[in-house]
Amino acid sequence: MATQLQLRKYEKAFERFDVDRDGVLQRNDITAMAEIWRQTFDVSPQTEEANRINGLAEQLWSxxxxxxxxxxxxxxxxxxxxxxMEQPEFVDKVALPFALAVFDLADKDNSGQLSVEEMIAAQTRSGISEEETRRMFDALDADHDGSVQRDEYAAAIREFYLSDDPNAVGNLMVGDLD
Known part of the structure; x- marks a missing residue:
């Protein structure tokens, strides 16, 4: 059974996916999210990259x-x-692959890491403030090299969904939980 902290995290994640804020997730929420990512990362509609984003959204919905x-x-x-959300297989097969796909989109220079600017671009369009994103970035940048590695990001996503530790870095992945 999920703890109160986990339930709050699940609610925040649900809110991020529920683009039209109607209280349920539908295909149009996921396609709207894909459009937000396409616009955020300046991907032209008729490109291979746009097709990839749309394909990821369809796979996510499925x-x-x-x-x-x-x-x-x-x-x-x-x-x-x-x-x-309480099922590790959901996290590993659905939530984590989608989060890493978004990471890859945000990684404009294909370096396998995100700068704070790349993370801010990705997170602010999905409703997380710049201040929250900077806190998230600082916590994820465990080695303080000025970038967040793909594996650091993946570990935080997994921790977000599965940990009930109130001090876990992954708790920051959807912004403040208050």
Whole structure:
């Protein structure tokens, strides 16, 4: 059973995915998110990169509904979402691959790491303030080299979903939990 901290994290993640803020996840939320990423990273609509983003969004929706839509109604309620979040296989097969795809989009120079500017560009468009993003970046940059490595980011995403440690760095992945 999820702790209060975990439930709050799941709620914040749900809010990020629920683009139209109607209280359920639907395909249009995920396609809207893909459009936000495309615009954020200045990807032209008729390009291979845009097709990749759209494909990732379709795969994400398919994976989310396969893992969460218990009543098969084509929407994902908060209750269904919360139940899936407690499953490590959901994190490993759905949440983490999508988060890493976004990481790769934000990594404009294909260096395998994000600068604070790249992270700010990615996070502020999804509703996380620049201040929150800088705190997140500083915590993720464990070796203080001025960049967040892909593996550091992946570990934090996994920790976000699965840890109930109130001091875990991964708790910062969706901004402040208050």
């Amino acid at each position: 994976d989310i509904t396969a893992a969460t839509d218990a009543d098969a109604d084509g929407t994902v309620s908060k209750t269904e979402w919360n139940a899936a």
